[in-house]
Amino acid sequence: MRRILLFLKNHRNGSVLALLLLICCFMLFFRSGRQLVLPQQVGFSFFSFFQNAFHAIGNWTGETVNSIQKLKEMQDENQDLRKKLIKYRGMEREMIALRQENAGLRKVLKISEELQLLHISAQVIARDPENIFNTIVINKGLVDGVKKGDPVISVENGIRGLVGKVHSVGLTNSSILPITDENCFVAVRLFESRFQGLAHGQGKSGKIEVNYIKKRARDSLVKGDLVVTSGLASSDFPAGVFVGRVDHVQVKDYETSINLILDPVVSISKLEYVYIIKKEDNAP
Amino acid sequence: MLRKYIIPLITVSLLLLGQSVANSYVSVKGVIPNLALIALVFFSMQNGPMSGQISGFFSGLIQDFISLSPLGFHAAVKTLIGFLSGLLHGNVFSESIFFPFLFIVIANLLRLILLGIISFLFPLPVDFKLFSFSFLIETGITALLAPFCFALLRKLYSVKRRKTL
Numbered sequence: 001m002r003r004i005l006l007f008l009k010n011h012r013n014g015s016v017l018a019l020l021l022l023i024c025c026f027m028l029f030f031r032s033g034r035q036l037v038l039p040q041q042v043g044f045s046f047f048s049f050f051q052n053a054f055h056a057i058g059n060w061t062g063e064t065v066n067s068i069q070k071l072k073e074m075q076d077e078n079q080d081l082r083k084k085l086i087k088y089r090g091m092e093r094e095m096i097a098l099r100q101e102n103a104g105l106r107k108v109l110k111i112s113e114e115l116q117l118l119h120i121s122a123q124v125i126a127r128d129p130e131n132i133f134n135t136i137v138i139n140k141g142l143v144d145g146v147k148k149g150d151p152v153i154s155v156e157n158g159i160r161g162l163v164g165k166v167h168s169v170g171l172t173n174s175s176i177l178p179i180t181d182e183n184c185f186v187a188v189r190l191f192e193s194r195f196q197g198l199a200h201g202q203g204k205s206g207k208i209e210v211n212y213i214k215k216r217a218r219d220s221l222v223k224g225d226l227v228v229t230s231g232l233a234s235s236d237f238p239a240g241v242f243v244g245r246v247d248h249v250q251v252k253d254y255e256t257s258i259n260l261i262l263d264p265v266v267s268i269s270k271l272e273y274v275y276i277i278k279k280e281d282n283a284p
Numbered sequence: 285m286l287r288k289y290i291i292p293l294i295t296v297s298l299l300l301l302g303q304s305v306a307n308s309y310v311s312v313k314g315v316i317p318n319l320a321l322i323a324l325v326f327f328s329m330q331n332g333p334m335s336g337q338i339s340g341f342f343s344g345l346i347q348d349f350i351s352l353s354p355l356g357f358h359a360a361v362k363t364l365i366g367f368l369s370g371l372l373h374g375n376v377f378s379e380s381i382f383f384p385f386l387f388i389v390i391a392n393l394l395r396l397i398l399l400g401i402i403s404f405l406f407p408l409p410v411d412f413k414l415f416s417f418s419f420l421i422e423t424g425i426t427a428l429l430a431p432f433c434f435a436l437l438r439k440l441y442s443v444k445r446r447k448t449l
Contacts, residue, residue, distance in 0.1 A: 012334070013332075013333045013334055013337070013367070013370075016334060016337060016338070017333070017337050017363065017364075017367050020337055020338075020341045020359075020363045021360055021363060021364070023341075023356070023359075024341075024344075024356035024357075024359045024360035024363065025356065025360070025406075026356070027354070027355040027356030027359070028354055028355070028356040028357060028360070028402070028406040029406065043345075043346070043348075043349030043350075044349050044350060046349070047301065047346055047349050047350050048350070050298075050301045051301055051304060051305055051350065054301055054302055054304075054305040055305050058305055058306070058309065062309075125305060126301075126304040126305045126307065126350070127304060127307040128304065128307065128351045128352070129300045129301075129303035129304040129307065129318075129320065129347060129350070129351065130303070130318060130347070130351075130358075131307070131314060131315060131316075131418065131422070132351070132353065132358075132399060133351045133352040133353050134352065135304075135350070135351040135352045137304070137350070167352060175350075175351075175352060177352060181352070204416075204418075269314050
């Protein structure tokens with residue numbers, strides 16, 4: 001015993017290093033699924049408070065600096081806008097006609113009916129500090145009614161596209177597992193031909209891979225074809241949300257299915273606002 | 285205690301949290317300079333391996349809390365980086381411009397190698413390429429900033445000049 005104590009005393013740095021690494025290995029080894037659930041949630045809630053503070057300070061500083069410059073710009077802009085207003089009044093009549101036409105087309109496609117979903121809007125406030133993981137942190141958490149596994153969407157170029165799902169929930173913040181992450185799986189179908197498959201992210205490449213698409217689908221596939229969530233009963237995701245556009249097709253002769261590589265509909269790296277979709281019975 | 289453990293830990297942790305928020309605003313090709321790594325290497329070199337590994341462990345743990353990584357992943361990497369940087373304590377002349385640059389390039393390379401080893405030992409789906417474009421940008425920006433950050437941290441930390449051996 002004395003020998004051990006003497007050894008530890010003589011090799012203090014090495015002993016502490018070994019102990020710390022042992023703790024790390026213990027945590028990594030005994031994680032449930034991918035994460036240790038409870039300590040991680042507590043830690044996430046605590047440190048998300050600081051992330052909120054940093055975000056608020058950054059916003060305030062940026063807005064203060066911008067507001068002075070903006071004031072000058074706004075004066076010039078005001079002059080321009082007055083001129084444009086006259087022009088736009090003429091265009092207004094044309095727009096009313098276009099709106100009516102648009103409303104008619106929407107009815108035909110039933111898009112509005114498919115995507116009328118209860119949602120919580122949230123702002124992206126932080127990302128992974130070292131770009132190793134695809135972490136996205138948003139400013140809504142338990143108190144806002146967010147739950148683990150809730151699907152998250154965003155709107156880009158007028159299209160509602162899938163972002164991912166809620167991975168862990170803190171008190172006022174949550175982290176999102178994006179669709180481009182290798183651990184995010186979604187049941188999907190081809191928008192045109194309705195063939196079904198299973199999509200998951202490809203990690204840092206930012207692409208999405210779809211497996212188990214029947215080989216017959218190959219004939220009708222065109223680059224740029226849209227893929228949507230299928231909304232299977234076992235899936236967390238609602239049906240009809242756009243996931244990505246076909247970039248290319250991988251065919252292996254010895255397999256009965258083909259793989260598709262998609263470009264996501266939403267740019268995950270440019271996200272600013274997202275919408276957390278709630279099922280009607282879970283709505284806050 | 286305060287000077288050797290608490291200040292380094294708080295500084296590295298605040299830089300990490302700042303980085304996570306700044307990533308949305310000021311990233312170059314999705315990459316931002318890893319100021320937390322610079323601070324960790326600096327404080328470890330100033331205070332030795334014990335301070336380095338403890339600051340590294342706890343700051344890594346905080347990083348695990350705020351990212352999708354499993355608990356212990358970054359903690360292990362940062363503990364080792366802190367320890368190894370601490371071994372340089374008193375053995376190198378960190379006040380020159382070149383050495384901080386070199387140390388950060390090595391530390392960044394070491395970080396990715398360790399991340400690779402850990403994700404291999406505990407099968408984790410970490411997708412990164414050692415010599416990817418984003419890694420080169422990150423290493424380049426971080427290394428270029430290192431001499432300035434070292435000078436600034438030294439001034440704030442008011443470290444007495446140590447003579448080289």
